[in-house]
Amino acid sequence: MGLIKYLHIGRISFKNNLAYKTDFLVGSLFIALIIFILINLWQTMYADRAVIEGFTITMMIWYLVMTESIVTSPGRVIEQMGDEIRSGDIAQKLNKPYNYVLFHYAESMAKSAQRFVLTFLFGGIVTLLLIGPLTFNLNHFFPILLVVILALTLHFTLMALISVFALWLEDSKSMHFIYQKVVFVLGGMLLPLDIFPDWLASIGKSLPFSFIAYFPAKLFVGFNWNDFLILIAKQIGWILIFVACTIIVYRISFKRISINGG
Amino acid sequence: MVISIKNLTKTFKIKHKKEGLKASFFSLFKSHYKQLHAVNNISFNIKKGEIVGFIGPNGAGKSTTIKMMAGILFPTSGKISILNHNPQKERKKLSYKIGTVFGQKPQLWYHLPAIDTYNLFRRIFEIPEKEFKERLNRYIKLFEVEEIVHQPVRKLSLGQRMRCEMIASLLHNPQVLFLDEPTIGMDIIVKKKIRELIRKLNKEEKITIVLTSHDMEDVEQICKRLIIISKGKIVHDGSMKDIREKYLSKKRIVVILQDKVKEISLPGAELMYRGTYKHALEINTKETSLKESVKSIVSKYNVEDISVLDPPIEEIIEEIYQR
Numbered sequence: 001m002g003l004i005k006y007l008h009i010g011r012i013s014f015k016n017n018l019a020y021k022t023d024f025l026v027g028s029l030f031i032a033l034i035i036f037i038l039i040n041l042w043q044t045m046y047a048d049r050a051v052i053e054g055f056t057i058t059m060m061i062w063y064l065v066m067t068e069s070i071v072t073s074p075g076r077v078i079e080q081m082g083d084e085i086r087s088g089d090i091a092q093k094l095n096k097p098y099n100y101v102l103f104h105y106a107e108s109m110a111k112s113a114q115r116f117v118l119t120f121l122f123g124g125i126v127t128l129l130l131i132g133p134l135t136f137n138l139n140h141f142f143p144i145l146l147v148v149i150l151a152l153t154l155h156f157t158l159m160a161l162i163s164v165f166a167l168w169l170e171d172s173k174s175m176h177f178i179y180q181k182v183v184f185v186l187g188g189m190l191l192p193l194d195i196f197p198d199w200l201a202s203i204g205k206s207l208p209f210s211f212i213a214y215f216p217a218k219l220f221v222g223f224n225w226n227d228f229l230i231l232i233a234k235q236i237g238w239i240l241i242f243v244a245c246t247i248i249v250y251r252i253s254f255k256r257i258s259i260n261g262g
Numbered sequence: 263m264v265i266s267i268k269n270l271t272k273t274f275k276i277k278h279k280k281e282g283l284k285a286s287f288f289s290l291f292k293s294h295y296k297q298l299h300a301v302n303n304i305s306f307n308i309k310k311g312e313i314v315g316f317i318g319p320n321g322a323g324k325s326t327t328i329k330m331m332a333g334i335l336f337p338t339s340g341k342i343s344i345l346n347h348n349p350q351k352e353r354k355k356l357s358y359k360i361g362t363v364f365g366q367k368p369q370l371w372y373h374l375p376a377i378d379t380y381n382l383f384r385r386i387f388e389i390p391e392k393e394f395k396e397r398l399n400r401y402i403k404l405f406e407v408e409e410i411v412h413q414p415v416r417k418l419s420l421g422q423r424m425r426c427e428m429i430a431s432l433l434h435n436p437q438v439l440f441l442d443e444p445t446i447g448m449d450i451i452v453k454k455k456i457r458e459l460i461r462k463l464n465k466e467e468k469i470t471i472v473l474t475s476h477d478m479e480d481v482e483q484i485c486k487r488l489i490i491i492s493k494g495k496i497v498h499d500g501s502m503k504d505i506r507e508k509y510l511s512k513k514r515i516v517v518i519l520q521d522k523v524k525e526i527s528l529p530g531a532e533l534m535y536r537g538t539y540k541h542a543l544e545i546n547t548k549e550t551s552l553k554e555s556v557k558s559i560v561s562k563y564n565v566e567d568i569s570v571l572d573p574p575i576e577e578i579i580e581e582i583y584q585r
Contacts, residue, residue: 008385012371012378019373092367094334097357098386255336 081163082172188214270340302494315481361431365443421452
């Protein structure tokens with residue numbers, strides 16, 4: 001019964017977002033442009049070899065399409081939630097019988113779904129035209145979908161957790177910036193972690209950020225059921241840890257909220 | 263007792279920056295905090311069906327009090343009981359029984375028609391469909407928003423949007439309604455309409471209403487009871503009639519004349535402002551009759567426009583302090 005509320009929040013958010021369809025389109029087209037640049041870059045890298053760290057060029061580009069689509073689709077959650085907490089606009093959400101963070105989760109997942117499809121579509125078209133298709137077994141569609149949903153959930157949970165610190169810091173933009181760069185590098189959005197020196201790769205693989213981009217995208221370009229099961233177990237594990245942190249931090253910090261305007 | 267507040271205090275810590283480069287540099291390592299008593303040891307009770315106005319200048323602590331009553335802010339000390347709930351501990355439970363409208367913080371989805379938000383609230387507040395439809399239709403008629411609720415909220419005027427906001431807060435049949443600055447930024451005609459609706463809600467639906475405003479007229483026209491709050495303290499708690507007799511005996515008469523007059527003179531009146539065409543006088547209605555004064559001005563001078571105003575709330579508070 002309780003969860004139906006959040007489904008409806010997601011639905012109305014989906015509808016509301018349609019007003020931003022041009023923004024979404026432009027954003028996704030921009031990612032497609034980045035994919036185009038990356039294709040050119042990697043083509044020079046692959047000029048004298050067929051495989052780099054187990055990735056063929058086809059795998060590499062499809063890997064990047066996947067990481068870009070996952071990481072960019074929720075948008076600026078930290079800025080939005082952080083500003084709402086800091087400015088006191090949160091007041092209008094706290095007086096309703098729902099959980100504040102879950103409200104934003106529903107909202108964010110609706111947005112992510114819309115943007116993920118667009119970005120993956122545009123990035124995919126560019127890749128398909130310039131590089132060619134990925135060998136993908138349609139039986140793996142639902143497992144990959146599940147992995148992507150869990151990746152977006154983990155992504156959101158981390159951002160929701162970071163947002164609370166807007167109460168202490170003056171600016172949530174900088175937090176968004178730092179988090180984004182960490183995911184870019186240690187999450188494996190820019191490069192598969194295998195390309196890094198061993199010590200850095202193993203740091204990246206043991207941190208939660210790689211379960212947002214690196215592992216899901218690697219599974220997408222080279223599926224195997226064993227890896228899939230290990231991945232979702234670890235993703236769920238990380239999500240549970242950060243959900244617990246978020247609950248604790250929000251409980252403590254809500255007492256500190258000062259709402260502006262009188 | 264629907265609302266019971268006892269020794270409520272809220273202190274904010276505010277970062278205090280000293281002037282100068284040197285001080286700015288040191289503030290990087292150690293911040294100085296100033297204590298601000300937004301609400302300072304206030305107590306009051308509100309009975310079922312009452313309609314109470316909180317009034318005070320900006321920053322007096324009225325919104326802070328309302329937000330603590332709604333469970334959104336945590337008090338530094340003191341006790342709050344709303345419908346026998348502790349709003350901080352039972353915020354979710356309480357949210358089914360109270361409604362809140364914040365004039366400056368919209369709850370309707372901006373790009374969608376209000377009706378979409380209402381349908382969402384039906385799910386969020388778990389309102390049975392039949393009851394929901396009945397209530398929605400009644401409010402749509404009462405607030406005269408038949409067509410408006412089907413238009414995207416962003417296209418509505420301020421007054422139309424406020425009416426839609428109020429419906430959103432009423433759908434789950436709250437027993438208490440908190441209105442924080444419901445008329446802020448509206449013109450006189452729209453204000454009048456909103457005030458009328460608030461009065462109707464209290465009278466016909468028997469909803470206990472607490473509202474804040476910095477507009478004396480709001481409270482004068484809507485509320486039977488008035489709590490004046492200034493610098494976090496209650497400076498007066500009593501019936502509207504009381505206040506009017508005690509403090510609103512002074513009236514301002516502002517006249518715009520058609521001819522240049524050096525000085526407008528009227529027995530028993532104090533001259534407040536002297537311009538070329540515009541003049542302002544203040545009278546005490548206990549000593550001088552307002553009717554007679556207006557009559558005498560109109561007969562003596564060539565009047566283009568005349569209006570009678572209450573002194574601003576700040577002056578009333580000052581007067582209360584002086585007594």
